[in-house]
Amino acid sequence: MVKKQHVQRILIEADTVAFPDASGDVNPVHLDYGFSTKTKFGKRIVHGMLLYDLISAVLGTQLPGPGTIYVSQEFNLKSPVYIGDTATALVEVINTRKDKSIYILSTVCLNQRNEVIIIQHKLRCVCSRIKKGVFGYLNASD
Secondary structure (H helix, E strand, O other), X not given: OOOEEEEEEEOOHXXXXXXXXXXXXXXXXXXXXXXXXXXXXXXXXXXXXXXXXHHHHHHHXXXXXXXXEEEEOOEEEOOOOEOOOEEEEEXXXXXXXXXXXXXXXXXXXXXXXXXXXXXEEEEEEEEOXXXXXXXXXXXXXX
């Protein structure tokens, strides 16, 4: 059984500009160069929730796979991420409750220098029950 997966993405200008269309987060620290240069970050930073979505991408496409939804989560942002940075979201299964298709996962996001940018402790998610072997994805009956 696969117990670890990851997704990696270079965070580009278009990501930061498009994210507010879905989220409504128009904080100028993300969008306004002049404003952001006056902050402690010195330049524009990527939306934190965009990074969380990388973890969600692993959950819904790789581990546990399609049909997975968050039940609970706790994130800690450790450092800013800038446009042009590479973020890697790593997900590992640390426990399962097979009778309910519940997974307890450990996650972390790293930047291109292998510095921790997000730590998430004991994310809980539920994977919809699917027939064994469908699409080759992990499910609680495995």
